[in-house]
Amino acid sequence: MELEGLRRRFATLTTAHLADACIRAGLPVRCAPAPTRAVVPGGRLFGPAVPARHVGSVDVFLEAFENAAGGGVLVVDNGGRLDEACVGDLVVLEARAAGLSGVLIWGLHRDTADIRAIGLPVFSLGSLPTGPLTLGPRVDGGLAEAIVGSWRIGPSDLVLGDDDGVLFVPLARAAELFTLAEGIRDTERRQADLIRGGEPLREQVRFAEFLTAREADPGLTFRAHLRAVGGAIEE
Numbered sequence: 563m564e565l566e567g568l569r570r571r572f573a574t575l576t577t578a579h580l581a582d583a584c585i586r587a588g589l590p591v592r593c594a595p596a597p598t599r600a601v602v603p604g605g606r607l608f609g610p611a612v613p614a615r616h617v618g619s620v621d622v623f624l625e626a627f628e629n630a631a632g633g634g635v636l637v638v639d640n641g642g643r644l645d646e647a648c649v650g651d652l653v654v655l656e657a658r659a660a661g662l663s664g665v666l667i668w669g670l671h672r673d674t675a676d677i678r679a680i681g682l683p684v685f686s687l688g689s690l691p692t693g694p695l696t697l698g699p700r701v702d703g704g705l706a707e708a709i710v711g712s713w714r715i716g717p718s719d720l721v722l723g724d725d726d727g728v729l730f731v732p733l734a735r736a737a738e739l740f741t742l743a744e745g746i747r748d749t750e751r752r753q754a755d756l757i758r759g760g761e762p763l764r765e766q767v768r769f770a771e772f773l774t775a776r777e778a779d780p781g782l783t784f785r786a787h788l789r790a791v792g793g794a795i796e797e
Contacts, residue, residue: 565610565633568720568736572608575743577722577729583742592719594728595642595665595711597687601674604695605683607664608721609635610733611715613708616640616648616669618697620703625655626705632661635721639708640669647690651676658682666721666728685723767791 577593584591600606612634614626626636636657640648649665653675659669664683671677671686672693707716710730715721719730731739753766764770771789 568740569608571740577726579747581729581738583739586742590670592713592730598685598728601677601684607635607683607721609633609663609721610613610717611637611721613637613709613716615701615704618694622704622748627660629789630660633663636662636665637708637715638667643669646692646695647672648694654680654682654684685728
């Protein structure tokens with residue numbers, strides 16, 4: 563299955579590699595807000611989005627699990643609220659029982675110690691002891707998409723998370739993006755090995771040539787120069 567192959571490939575990549583691949587492919591770089599972090603440092607997310615827009619009750623999560631494909635990531639939209647937690651240990655346990663591979667919350671979690679013990683990767687904006695404070699009306703389309711920061715995320719998106727944060731990429735372009743990311747990763751590793759071996763990055767990317775060329779052509783960007791010489795430090 564293609565997703566399983568991509569899951570294995572992601573083990574040797576980072577969200578930074580894939581964000582650079584999006585730039586190279588001309589796609590928007592869609593990241594969860596910067597404070598989004600794993601409950602357990604080192605946690606990683608991989609899987610198609612399983613969206614759920616929270617309005618105060620756990621039933622939306624249970625409904626999302628009813629038809630969720632195995633390996634997906636529950637993407638919880640709680641509007642980025644910082645005055646209540648919307649996911650606790652029971653929801654995370656149920657997500658694991660439903661075969662999901664992780665949980666992403668645009669909002670807060672609670673029951674941190676229990677979530678750590680469960681072991682399913684959970685990313686959120688942080689934690690707070692109180693659960694939902696109010697119950698709002700059900701949102702039409704609340705299982706079709708979730709809003710995370712400025713992005714609308716649905717089942718056609720792949721959710722990727724690591725210590726740098728969370729990135730969303732279109733499933734239809736994932737194989738292409740992973741191939742680009744692997745090329746960027748390999749180039750950066752070669753550059754790092756050469757620096758350790760005594761060849762500064764400035765020499766590798768012929769930086770003196772860039773400065774000379776920029777004098778002749780003030781419109782020349784460093785990114786264009788890197789592409790010409792095979793560098794990969796910016797994208």
